[in-house]
Amino acid sequence: MRKEEIEDIEINLLLQGIYSRYGHDFRNYARGSVKRRILNFMAKVDQKTVSGLISLVLHDEAFFEKFVRELSITVSEMFRDPEFFKLLRNQVIPYLKTHPFIKIWHAGCATGEEVHSLAIVLKEEGFYERSTIFATDFNDSALMNAREGIYPMERMQEFTANYQRSGGTGPFAGYYRAAYGAAIFDPSLRKNIVFANHNLATDGVFSEMHLVVCRNVLIYFDRNLQNRTLKLFRDSLAHGGVLALGSKEDLQFSEVAGDFKILDAKWKIYQKTSI
Amino acid sequence: MENLPKNEHLKFDLYKAVVIGVSAGGLNALKQVLALMPAGFKLPVIIVQHLHPDQDHSMVEILDRCSALRVKEAEEKEPVAPGLVYLAPPNYHLLIELDGTFSLSIDAKVNFSRPSIDVLFESAADAYCPGLIGIILTGASSDGAAGLRRIKDGGGMAIVQDPAGAEYSIMPSAAIEATEVDYILDLQGIGKLLAVIGREKTRELKTQN
Numbered sequence: 001m002r003k004e005e006i007e008d009i010e011i012n013l014l015l016q017g018i019y020s021r022y023g024h025d026f027r028n029y030a031r032g033s034v035k036r037r038i039l040n041f042m043a044k045v046d047q048k049t050v051s052g053l054i055s056l057v058l059h060d061e062a063f064f065e066k067f068v069r070e071l072s073i074t075v076s077e078m079f080r081d082p083e084f085f086k087l088l089r090n091q092v093i094p095y096l097k098t099h100p101f102i103k104i105w106h107a108g109c110a111t112g113e114e115v116h117s118l119a120i121v122l123k124e125e126g127f128y129e130r131s132t133i134f135a136t137d138f139n140d141s142a143l144m145n146a147r148e149g150i151y152p153m154e155r156m157q158e159f160t161a162n163y164q165r166s167g168g169t170g171p172f173a174g175y176y177r178a179a180y181g182a183a184i185f186d187p188s189l190r191k192n193i194v195f196a197n198h199n200l201a202t203d204g205v206f207s208e209m210h211l212v213v214c215r216n217v218l219i220y221f222d223r224n225l226q227n228r229t230l231k232l233f234r235d236s237l238a239h240g241g242v243l244a245l246g247s248k249e250d251l252q253f254s255e256v257a258g259d260f261k262i263l264d265a266k267w268k269i270y271q272k273t274s275i
Numbered sequence: 276m277e278n279l280p281k282n283e284h285l286k287f288d289l290y291k292a293v294v295i296g297v298s299a300g301g302l303n304a305l306k307q308v309l310a311l312m313p314a315g316f317k318l319p320v321i322i323v324q325h326l327h328p329d330q331d332h333s334m335v336e337i338l339d340r341c342s343a344l345r346v347k348e349a350e351e352k353e354p355v356a357p358g359l360v361y362l363a364p365p366n367y368h369l370l371i372e373l374d375g376t377f378s379l380s381i382d383a384k385v386n387f388s389r390p391s392i393d394v395l396f397e398s399a400a401d402a403y404c405p406g407l408i409g410i411i412l413t414g415a416s417s418d419g420a421a422g423l424r425r426i427k428d429g430g431g432m433a434i435v436q437d438p439a440g441a442e443y444s445i446m447p448s449a450a451i452e453a454t455e456v457d458y459i460l461d462l463q464g465i466g467k468l469l470a471v472i473g474r475e476k477t478r479e480l481k482t483q484n
Contacts, residue, residue, distance in 0.1 A: 032401075033378065223352065248379050
């Protein structure tokens, strides 16, 4: 048997073991990226085989916490896909403003770069005070970072360029202060954000959302888990609510395709039409 | 083409896919190679070309116009089909799953690149080796060197553009440094070698039927 095939068996055992031991379910994740992250982690902790990792993960909870962080964190960027944020500002928010008060679910917020971007757009459009944002992730240490809103100073140049191209109206530097090589984002951006632990693979719906944002999370899931998650979003949205996915994440071939109409085909913005 | 390999050295029945990694100078190099590949080429060709994150689709369109094969952007969960040329989308890593479908990720850059050649090559090695042909063309980066070694270690074939004639020699040189490659050829040689492999593959499939 090829070495890769044996490794595949080991990874199956590892993911099954994690599920039985801790309830975290990575079994329906797209395997390519999961494997890459496992191998990266093995190199860091100097383990030669996945089998060696299994024993440590099952018996040492602190070690598992380290591992799950490696397995789940996606470092995003602020205003990734500036054109998307421009659409959000110019097309989606004017529609949302027809409601007196709105609820937004930002699912899979990781370390919070995108939810801070969303808060900035809402503020500049004068709608932040009428919004509540639920920002969720299943990774507690990522959520902690998101709650702090502190990002490396060296990324600000990239974030600023993205912000300007997204149609931002203020000086971007007005949203953070620099200290110790870090950019600390203004707490007023997080005033209406509720950070909470939620696992898309195992947890249930949020109720009556007007906007669900979940970008570049579904690409890490297999078809089954994608469908489960999309149904969760459908059932969490109010009638007429808006769903924003990543630019490579398409509803077209999913089980909820009939429940939505397309608002923007390129940037994968959909509106719920079913009751 | 005195340095073209003899056919008996090639294990035609083995090959299932071709992966190409290319960076600076890539558009011209890919145009030349793809122009030499005949219609009816029986393997999928999967390409990572380093691009600016906001690059539009013009690269796909340009390459599609100069190739007899259909060139398209690889889509998430799309099954890899023979005879098509796929380009990784800008700002995403492109991977191949064991079931022969594409997947994408926004994981951290690898070798300062997303998409990264190493990420494609390593996942493709898992999916296809020993039946994988890996090719490194012009570029000013060392991305792809580790991936090409993985392909070679898995029993696949490693081809590198001759650094002497490459628009940027750093990437081909890094690949040659890291791996005992099977062929070092100019762009014409690479195109012709692929055409030979494609033709033999067709003959073999006909014999099987």
